[in-house]
Amino acid sequence: MSNSRKSLRTPLKVRLRIDHPVHGEMLVTTRDISECGVYVLIDQAQNMLAMGERVQGQVQGLPMEAPILSLEVVRVEALGVGLRFVQAE
Numbered sequence: 287m288s289n290s291r292k293s294l295r296t297p298l299k300v301r302l303r304i305d306h307p308v309h310g311e312m313l314v315t316t317r318d319i320s321e322c323g324v325y326v327l328i329d330q331a332q333n334m335l336a337m338g339e340r341v342q343g344q345v346q347g348l349p350m351e352a353p354i355l356s357l358e359v360v361r362v363e364a365l366g367v368g369l370r371f372v373q374a375e
Contacts (some may be wrong), residue, residue: 293320301346302326304357309334313346314366323360323370335359335367343369 295318304312304326312334314326324343328334335341339359345352361368 293322295320295325298324303344303346305342305344306335306339307341317366323357323368325361325366325368327366335362337362340372341369 298316298319300316302314302316302324304314306312312328314328317325317327319325337359341357341359342354343357344354356372357369358372359367360370
């Protein structure tokens with residue numbers, strides 16, 4: 287399988303709060319990040335998030351409040367999900 291990603295992924299482990307319209311708030315851990323998105327580790331991700339869903343995300347544990355970002359689910363795997371950063375509309 288070839289890697290068709292356009293952006294370099296950088297390993298990054300931080301806590302991320304995801305706000306989902308149905309499942310509510312989830313605290314997850316990131317695995318890596320790129321300029322286009324982030325991969326998060328979620329137990330039972332396949333049962334919670336679906337391709338194309340939009341969620342809100344905010345990094346936790348910083349000395350100041352991080353911005354809340356819009357994210358779209360672009361990949362669902364057994365270990366977690368790939369989320370794409372969505373520009374404000």
